[in-house]
Amino acid sequence: MRELARLPLDQAAFRDRYGPWAVIAGASEGTGESFARELAEMGINLVLVSRRQAALETLGEALKAEYGIAYRAVVQDLTEDGAGKRIVAAAADLDVGLYISNAGADGFSSFFEDSADAAHRLVRMNISTLIDAANGFGKGLLARGKGGIIVMASGAGLGGQPNLALYSATKAFEINFAESLWAEYHERGIDVIAVGAPIMLTPTLLRLVPEGFDVSDVYAPADVTHNALAGLLAGEPLQIVPDGPGKEKLPQVLADRKARLVGFIEFNKMFTGG
Numbered sequence: 001m002r003e004l005a006r007l008p009l010d011q012a013a014f015r016d017r018y019g020p021w022a023v024i025a026g027a028s029e030g031t032g033e034s035f036a037r038e039l040a041e042m043g044i045n046l047v048l049v050s051r052r053q054a055a056l057e058t059l060g061e062a063l064k065a066e067y068g069i070a071y072r073a074v075v076q077d078l079t080e081d082g083a084g085k086r087i088v089a090a091a092a093d094l095d096v097g098l099y100i101s102n103a104g105a106d107g108f109s110s111f112f113e114d115s116a117d118a119a120h121r122l123v124r125m126n127i128s129t130l131i132d133a134a135n136g137f138g139k140g141l142l143a144r145g146k147g148g149i150i151v152m153a154s155g156a157g158l159g160g161q162p163n164l165a166l167y168s169a170t171k172a173f174e175i176n177f178a179e180s181l182w183a184e185y186h187e188r189g190i191d192v193i194a195v196g197a198p199i200m201l202t203p204t205l206l207r208l209v210p211e212g213f214d215v216s217d218v219y220a221p222a223d224v225t226h227n228a229l230a231g232l233l234a235g236e237p238l239q240i241v242p243d244g245p246g247k248e249k250l251p252q253v254l255a256d257r258k259a260r261l262v263g264f265i266e267f268n269k270m271f272t273g274g
Helices: 011-018 030-041 053-067 083-090 117-144 165-188 203-208 221-233 247-272
Strands: 021-025 045-050 071-075 096-101 147-152 190-196 238-240
Touching: 011 096, 011 147, 011 221, 021 030, 021 117, 030 045, 030 053, 030 096, 030 221, 045 053, 045 083, 053 071, 071 083, 083 117, 096 117, 117 147, 117 165, 117 190, 147 165, 147 221, 165 190, 165 238, 165 247, 190 221, 221 238, 238 247
Parallel strands: 021 045, 021 096, 045 071, 096 147, 147 190, 190 238
Antiparallel strands: none
8 A cells, every 4th residue: 555644634623614514425435435434533424425325324323333423324326417406405404514525436438439428427427416516515605604625536637548538527627626616715714625636445446447456556545535634624725646657746736736726816806806
C-alpha cells in the first residue's frame, strides 16, 4: 500500500461546522464507507445512499452500535433521472451540514466500439445527479450559514485518458464545478472541495482489474477520505493526490489552479460590486 501522510483534522471544529447530519451518495463500500466511519466517529449522523439496501443497513447498524449515531438508509440508483432531487427530498426534514458526492467509477471502454448508453448513464451519475443534489443541499447550507460539499472526482479529470473518455470528461466537470462553487460561496460560509482521487484499494477496483493485477502500489481509501475531510475544513478548493505520469508536477498544478481561482474572484468583484 502506498503511504499517504494524514493531514491534521480538528474533529470538534469539523462536527460544529458540518454536523449534525451528513449525506453520502455512494456510501455502501470503499471510499463511501470510509467517509461514513470517520464521520460517525466524530458523532455526525448519516444519510447513507446507494442501490443496495442490505449493505446500507449493515453499515448503518454497525456505526450506530459503535458510535451511537442515527442513520437513514436511502436506496437510490445515482444513474437515474431525478436521482439528485430524490436524495435531497429524502433528507428534507434533517439539518444537513455536509453533502458528499462519492460515486462515479467506470470500467475501461472503447468509445467508438461501445454503445453510448453507458456514457449517458455516467453523465447522469457524475453530472446531472451532482447538479441537482448540490443545488438542493446548497440552498439549505446558505440558509444555515455554514456547511460543506465534497466532490470525489479523480486525477483522470485533469486530462484525457485512453479508454476513459467519458469518465475523465465527467470528472473534469466535477473538478471545475466544485472549484467554481468554492470561488462563489466560500466567502459566504460554504466550503466546497473537489478531490482528484488516485487509484485506491477498493472493492470497485478489485472488480475492474484483471486477475493478478498488482495492487501493492495503490492508496488506502481511508487515508484519502480523511485528507478530503481535512482539506474541506481547511478551506481548500481542490486536493490532488499525486498519482500516475507527471505526478511530480501536481503540487504546482494545484497551486496554479488555486491562484487562478483567487484571481478570478477579485476580477469578478469588479463587476458585482463585491
